[in-house]
Amino acid sequence: MKTESRLEKMLNAGHFAVTAECGPSKGSDVDALREKGSYLLDRVDAVNVTDNQTAIVRMSSVAASAILKTMGHEPILQMVTRDRNRIALQSDLFGAYALGLRNVLCLTGDHQCFGNQKEAVGVFDLDSMQLIRTVRDMRDESKIIGGEDIQVAPKMFIGAAANPFADPVGWRVVRLAKKIDAGADFIQTQCIFNIDRFRTYMRQADDMGLTDKVYILAGITPIKSAGMARYMATKVAGMDVPKELIDRVAGVPSDKQAAEGIKIAVETIQQVREIKGVAGIHLMAIEWEHKVPEILEAAGLGTRPRV
Amino acid sequence: MIVAELKEIPEIRKMIDRYQSVLVVGCDSCVAECAVGGRRETALLAAAIRLSYAKENKSRIITEACLDRQCVDDFIEGVASQVPEHDAILSLGCGAGVQALARVYTDKPIIPALDTLFIGETEMRGVWQENCLGCGQCKLGYFGAVCPVTRCSKKLMNGPCGGSKDGRCEVHPDIPCGWDMILKRLEALGEIDRLREYVPPVDWSTSHSGGPRRVVREDQKP
Numbered sequence: 375m376k377t378e379s380r381l382e383k384m385l386n387a388g389h390f391a392v393t394a395e396c397g398p399s400k401g402s403d404v405d406a407l408r409e410k411g412s413y414l415l416d417r418v419d420a421v422n423v424t425d426n427q428t429a430i431v432r433m434s435s436v437a438a439s440a441i442l443k444t445m446g447h448e449p450i451l452q453m454v455t456r457d458r459n460r461i462a463l464q465s466d467l468f469g470a471y472a473l474g475l476r477n478v479l480c481l482t483g484d485h486q487c488f489g490n491q492k493e494a495v496g497v498f499d500l501d502s503m504q505l506i507r508t509v510r511d512m513r514d515e516s517k518i519i520g521g522e523d524i525q526v527a528p529k530m531f532i533g534a535a536a537n538p539f540a541d542p543v544g545w546r547v548v549r550l551a552k553k554i555d556a557g558a559d560f561i562q563t564q565c566i567f568n569i570d571r572f573r574t575y576m577r578q579a580d581d582m583g584l585t586d587k588v589y590i591l592a593g594i595t596p597i598k599s600a601g602m603a604r605y606m607a608t609k610v611a612g613m614d615v616p617k618e619l620i621d622r623v624a625g626v627p628s629d630k631q632a633a634e635g636i637k638i639a640v641e642t643i644q645q646v647r648e649i650k651g652v653a654g655i656h657l658m659a660i661e662w663e664h665k666v667p668e669i670l671e672a673a674g675l676g677t678r679p680r681v
Numbered sequence: 682m683i684v685a686e687l688k689e690i691p692e693i694r695k696m697i698d699r700y701q702s703v704l705v706v707g708c709d710s711c712v713a714e715c716a717v718g719g720r721r722e723t724a725l726l727a728a729a730i731r732l733s734y735a736k737e738n739k740s741r742i743i744t745e746a747c748l749d750r751q752c753v754d755d756f757i758e759g760v761a762s763q764v765p766e767h768d769a770i771l772s773l774g775c776g777a778g779v780q781a782l783a784r785v786y787t788d789k790p791i792i793p794a795l796d797t798l799f800i801g802e803t804e805m806r807g808v809w810q811e812n813c814l815g816c817g818q819c820k821l822g823y824f825g826a827v828c829p830v831t832r833c834s835k836k837l838m839n840g841p842c843g844g845s846k847d848g849r850c851e852v853h854p855d856i857p858c859g860w861d862m863i864l865k866r867l868e869a870l871g872e873i874d875r876l877r878e879y880v881p882p883v884d885w886s887t888s889h890s891g892g893p894r895r896v897v898r899e900d901q902k903p
């Protein structure tokens with residue numbers, strides 16, 4: 375074990391892990407955050423706390439993670455390099471660890487043009503790969519960027535994102551290998567709708583021996599409506615939503631589409647569980663956190679093992 | 682070269698309305714190549730400004746002139762005799778040209794007529810592309826001569842982000858993904874192995890982050 379992370383313990387013990395996303399409030403509403411968190415408590419092994427996702431200003435992920443931790447959650451602190459330079463990122467890592475956080479997901483982040491502060495400067499001092507290496511060097515070498523020693527280094531379980539569906543296709547597994555080399559301990563993938571393409575990706579990863587080096591959690595997003603499916607297919611960066619899937623949701627009456635979406639999510643969970651190298655799932659039920667228990671029950675993941 | 686665009690006349694008017702006489706000074710270098718600030722465009726802009734005042738029955742003296750290069754002292758002297766007769770100079774140089782005029786003609790207000798955009802190339806007639814941010818440590822040799830600092834919207838150094846789709850950048854479908862270009866070019870050159878290696882954080886201290894830069898070369902001084 376490299377860290378005191380409960381998620382690491384869980385994965386290390388060979389349990390199929392369940393993580394879910396919990397987006398902080400737009401504002402300082404602690405009650406709203408706690409309410410979202412309450413749907414997920416004891417239902418998932420760790421919660422991802424997003425960092426100004428899609429460049430929309432929200433409560434800081436460090437603060438929201440600390441609040442969720444007081445509820446008994448195991449937070450995965452998401453950190454993007456879009457908004458903060460290496461001074462701020464490293465400082466936040468120190469602070470996050472001091473507050474008891476033990477997992478971090480290193481991301482570059484969506485471009486600021488997608489959010490509600492389109493005129494902001496994009497920092498991008500580091501990229502996600504460099505952030506992964508930075509967190510690893512802190513943990514394993516007790517050093518910050520530039521090589522200076524630190525006292526009481528943050529020891530984080532390090533996560534990274536992977537998008538099996540982005541282009542150029544041939545590059546995706548190479549990039550995964552690069553992230554593992556940089557120090558990623560676990561991977562959370564982009565939402566999987568195209569299961570065949572995901573299978574191919576996992577086979578490539580497995581052939582390269584990558585599935586032995588990293589825990590891969592498959593990204594699952596329940597579709598709420600045909601409109602949402604179409605929106606994700608066309609408007610959201612890096613998504614692959616096959617036409618058959620959109621047609622399947624559109625094919626049922628609109629008051630039944632949400633139920634159909636949940637059914638698809640459950641089927642997808644069952645399919646990814648069969649794929650070699652998949653160590654767990656990561657549920658991104660955006661503004662639908664209260665549906666997570668129902669989805670997990672239906673997928674046979676209703677009770678979480680204690681570690 | 683430096684690529685720029687012409688400001689709208691109302692914005693220019695807002696800045697020059699307070700002067701009775703304005704010397705409009707073009708620059709026949711970069712901004713002539715991108716067809717906004719050369720001899721021809723200077724004449725056109727001066728005419729448009731004259732017309733806009735005439736329409737409002739306002740009398741103004743608008744004189745036009747053009748320098749071969751607005752960012753080099755020796756050339757700037759070229760308008761020295763006309764400057765004292767005017768209240769202000771409207772420059773069609775890039776930001777560097779405007780500031781060079783201000784350094785030489787210390788007692789004259791210098792007003793920019795252009796929005797300076799970037800260092801780039803003329804890809805074809807009518808199309809200019811940004812491709813260098815002047816980071817101070819050129820890395821093109823490792824990236825197949827496609828600049829990751831400039832051509833990737835997130836300045837990524839270790840490969841494309843998850844938003845790269847069909848060779849296009851997530852920021853806008855009109856923007857080619859810089860990383861897609863890097864990969865294709867290195868693949869074609871048989872040098873894709875260059876990308877497997879981890880690229881450490883960039884040293885931005887040689888870029889503008891280190892403050893305004895200056896090159897001094899003793900061997901070139903008079």
Ligand code: SF4
Nearest residue numbers: 813814816819820828
């Ligand atoms: S690496 Fe630096 S100097 Fe070279 S083209 Fe890119 S920005 Fe310009």
Ligand code: SF4
Nearest residue numbers: 833842850851858859
């Ligand atoms: S899509 Fe390509 S150019 Fe745009 S930010 Fe991502 S890697 Fe960079």
